[in-house]
Amino acid sequence: MYGDPEQPEAFIPLHAPVFRGNEKKYLEKCIDSTFVSSVGAYVDEFEGRMTEYTGSAQAVACVNGTSALHLALRLCGADRETEVITQPLTFVATANAIRYCGAEPVFLDVDRETMGLSPDALRNWLKNHAEITSISDWNEPTCINKSTGRRIAACVPMHAYGHPCRIDDIVRICEEYHIPLVEDAAESVGSFFRERHTGTFGDIGVLSFNGNKVITAGGGGMLLFRDKEMAGRAKHLSTQARVPHKWEFIHDQTGYNYRMPNVNAALGLAQLEQLPRFLREKRRIAEQYREFFAGSDTNGQAAGDASIIFMTEPEHAHSNYWLNTIMLPGKPARDEFLAYTNDQGIMTRPAWRLMNELEMYRSCQTDRLDNARDLADRLVNIPSSVPGNIL
Numbered sequence: 001m002y003g004d005p006e007q008p009e010a011f012i013p014l015h016a017p018v019f020r021g022n023e024k025k026y027l028e029k030c031i032d033s034t035f036v037s038s039v040g041a042y043v044d045e046f047e048g049r050m051t052e053y054t055g056s057a058q059a060v061a062c063v064n065g066t067s068a069l070h071l072a073l074r075l076c077g078a079d080r081e082t083e084v085i086t087q088p089l090t091f092v093a094t095a096n097a098i099r100y101c102g103a104e105p106v107f108l109d110v111d112r113e114t115m116g117l118s119p120d121a122l123r124n125w126l127k128n129h130a131e132i133t134s135i136s137d138w139n140e141p142t143c144i145n146k147s148t149g150r151r152i153a154a155c156v157p158m159h160a161y162g163h164p165c166r167i168d169d170i171v172r173i174c175e176e177y178h179i180p181l182v183e184d185a186a187e188s189v190g191s192f193f194r195e196r197h198t199g200t201f202g203d204i205g206v207l208s209f210n211g212n213k214v215i216t217a218g219g220g221g222m223l224l225f226r227d228k229e230m231a232g233r234a235k236h237l238s239t240q241a242r243v244p245h246k247w248e249f250i251h252d253q254t255g256y257n258y259r260m261p262n263v264n265a266a267l268g269l270a271q272l273e274q275l276p277r278f279l280r281e282k283r284r285i286a287e288q289y290r291e292f293f294a295g296s297d298t299n300g301q302a303a304g305d306a307s308i309i310f311m312t313e314p315e316h317a318h319s320n321y322w323l324n325t326i327m328l329p330g331k332p333a334r335d336e337f338l339a340y341t342n343d344q345g346i347m348t349r350p351a352w353r354l355m356n357e358l359e360m361y362r363s364c365q366t367d368r369l370d371n372a373r374d375l376a377d378r379l380v381n382i383p384s385s386v387p388g389n390i391l
């Protein structure tokens with residue numbers, strides 16, 4: 001995707017990482033310490049700093065965002081007998097994590113403005129399908145899908161391309177229906193809604209530090225919790241469910257090897273230190289795009305095509321502008337734009353194919369998906385890298 005020796009010189013990628021901070025210093029220290037694997041001081045420090053930055057109660061670092069999502073859903077009790085509500089316009093990891101638990105995804109529509117799960121679609125679907133019962137293993141109010149008899153284990157909205165969805169409304173609905181809320185905030189590190197970091201509204205938030213995200217740990221993910229007891233269970237599950245003992249290998253359930261290695265945390269920590277600068281720069285780039293696509297540049301001269309809409313941050317949101325996104329008038333115009341730009345060595349990409357149109361999720365429950373369908377046909381991501389020479 002970037003740094004590809006096959007690509008021509010002038011190639012402009014969608015999102016390349018920038019390493020102008022303490023990356024090499026921390027990596028060298030990490031290697032010198034010999035603690036490069038799943039124990040080490042950088043993991044604790046990275047978690048601590050992320051906890052502070054996001055304002056969550058506790059953070060647990062994982063090998064990647066997908067494994068973090070899997071753990072989050074396991075902690076909500078997602079299993080073969082349950083369903084999980086999410087949006088069809090998302091990266092495949094969201095749906096895959098649901099299936100790793102054996103649960104059935106339910107795909108509901110997104111809002112046009114935020115590109116994230118629509119609280120209206122959620123409320124409407126629940127009105128028609130949900131029933132609250134107190135007869136459960138936990139003896140707590142539980143939400144059941146009347147048409148299938150299965151429990152709704154979680155609702156997973158996603159903050160698309162770094163733009164926060166209407167998460168406050170979704171919180172209210174999930175509380176009303178007793179549905180655990182897991183935010184897929186993989187793309188929205190540094191994005192805030194009403195001054196609160198995305199991923200801290202739900203019971204659990206999930207972040208990603210993949211190479212193409214706002215900050216990278218090479219690979220990595222993080223779980224954000226408001227409940228420390230739950231965070232403890234996540235950490236336990238992510239370390240093969242090993243029970244602490246001076247020498248014995250005791251494991252009290254089937255756990256996972258999902259803990260972030262120290263070498264990745266060293267890289268992640270150095271990147272986190274630069275996040276405020278990255279965010280400032282990304283907002284500057286977004287502002288330039290916004291002006292360009294508004295049809296005139298700062299001198300008032302005609303520039304961009306006014307029939308192309310630049311997606312700006314929604315109401316009450318402060319977006320990280322991870323991937324700048326434009327909306328073309330229709331699918332033919334989109335395809336023409338994609339062909340032209342990629343021919344010129346400018347990397348552009350369409351939105352994801354809707355989850356319910358992928359082979360393995362074709363038979364999943366859906367509702368009206370008018371907005372998701374329209375956006376999937378018309379959205380294009382355009383180059384959004386922070387320039388490497390500015391820092």
Ligand SMILES: *Cc1c(COP(=O)(O)O)cnc(C)c1O
Pocket residue numbers: 064065066067090091093094158184186187208209210219220221
């Ligand atoms: C990147 C991403 C993930 C998964 O993160 P990885 O670290 O690549 O496993 C999950 N959900 C969304 C929406 C993402 O964009």
